[in-house]
Amino acid sequence: xxxxxxxxxxxxxxxxxxxxxxxxxxxxxxxxxxxxxxxxxxxxxxxxxxxxxxxxxxxxxxxxxxxxxxxxxxxxxxxxxxxxxxxxxxxxxxxxxxxxxxxxxxxxxxxxxxxxxxxxxxxxxxxxxxxxxxxxxxxxxxxxxxxxxxxxxxxxxxxxxxxxxxxxxxxxxxxxxxxxxxxxxxxxxxxxxxxxxxxxxxxxxxxxxxxxxxxxxxxxxxxxxxxxxxxxxxxxxxxxxxxx
Numbered sequence: 001x002x003x004x005x006x007x008x009x010x011x012x013x014x015x016x017x018x019x020x021x022x023x024x025x026x027x028x029x030x031x032x033x034x035x036x037x038x039x040x041x042x043x044x045x046x047x048x049x050x051x052x053x054x055x056x057x058x059x060x061x062x063x064x065x066x067x068x069x070x071x072x073x074x075x076x077x078x079x080x081x082x083x084x085x086x087x088x089x090x091x092x093x094x095x096x097x098x099x100x101x102x103x104x105x106x107x108x109x110x111x112x113x114x115x116x117x118x119x120x121x122x123x124x125x126x127x128x129x130x131x132x133x134x135x136x137x138x139x140x141x142x143x144x145x146x147x148x149x150x151x152x153x154x155x156x157x158x159x160x161x162x163x164x165x166x167x168x169x170x171x172x173x174x175x176x177x178x179x180x181x182x183x184x185x186x187x188x189x190x191x192x193x194x195x196x197x198x199x200x201x202x203x204x205x206x207x208x209x210x211x212x213x214x215x216x217x218x219x220x221x222x223x224x225x226x227x228x229x230x231x232x233x234x235x236x237x238x239x240x241x242x243x244x
Contacts, residue, residue: 017041020048021118021174022087023109023147025099025139027056027078028205033180034122035085035198036191036222036235042086043194049088049116051109052078053143058096059208073207081204084197099139105146107161110154114169122178123147125238131183144179151177151242177240185236188225192232195222 020041024030030038030050041048056074057067075091082089090112094105113121124144130136154160156173179185191198199215222233 017046017119019116019118020046020120020122021051021113021116022048022122023051023053023112023124023143025053025124025137025143026059026096027052027054027074027091028081028202028208029124029140030122030180031081031085031198031201031205033124034178034235034237035081035201036194036233037122037180037189037237038085038087039194039197039201040189040191047088048086049090049112049118050082050085051112052089052091053099053105053109054094054096054139055091056096056208070207074205077205077207081201084201084204097139099142101142101146105142106150106154107164109147109150110161111164111167111169113150113155113174114164114172117172118174120176120178121147121151121174122180122237125179125181130181134182136181140181148177174242176242179238179240180235183236184225184228185238187239188229188234188236190226190231190233191222191235192226195219195233198222 022030022034022038024033038048055071057071059074060070078091079089092108099105124140125136126141126145126148128136128141151174156171158165158171195218199218202209202214202218203211219233222235225234225236226232
């Protein structure tokens with residue numbers, strides 16, 4: 001596994017990184033998948049915007065919970081977690097568990113890419129099975145695939161969504177894309193210095209995580225990656241240049 005860290009991000013052939021857009025399906029996806037990396041970018045002076053596609057209104061099996069109440073709770077949790085990492089936040093209103101691969105979703109993600117104009121876009125792995133045994137959530141798959149589709153179509157193709165031009169949003173093509181998710185990947189980011197903030201961001205999602213065990217769980221899996229790649233704690237990521 002090739003060692004890739006924030007300090008030698010130029011190994012990715014991405015130069016002069018100033019802005020990063022991270023796209024997740026649900027309010028806690030980015031904190032689980034790349035929260036330590038987001039904090040590393042922020043500490044380096046890089047502007048990070050989080051785009052969350054749904055509001056997480058289906059994420060409870062509590063018989064006493066209503067969808068309306070959960071939406072309020074998770075909206076607050078999402079804002080608090082983004083603030084912990086130091087990221088800006090944009091949240092769409094697609095329905096949790098019912099995200100579909102559509103032109104509308106591709107246009108909405110393209111709109112954000114054109115608006116933020118990031119050098120790197122981080123998104124979810126669209127494969128149905130990860131690490132040969134982990135079944136990927138359908139919302140994760142679809143949001144990941146549509147984000148990648150937007151990079152090479154709606155975000156960067158001038159006439160594909162002319163309504164975006166009418167909004168004053170010129171085409172934009174980032175230098176690279178980063179896939180996050182479980183399993184071993186081609187690169188990693190050393191998050192030893194930002195692990196506590198990753199855990200703190202996850203603790204903001206009190207409706208979703210076990211506060212007593214989440215810290216130990218995150219330390220265990222990030223330590224396992226770190227031991228393999230030569231640091232204390234790490235997140236594994238795949239880095240790809242966007243096709244010219």
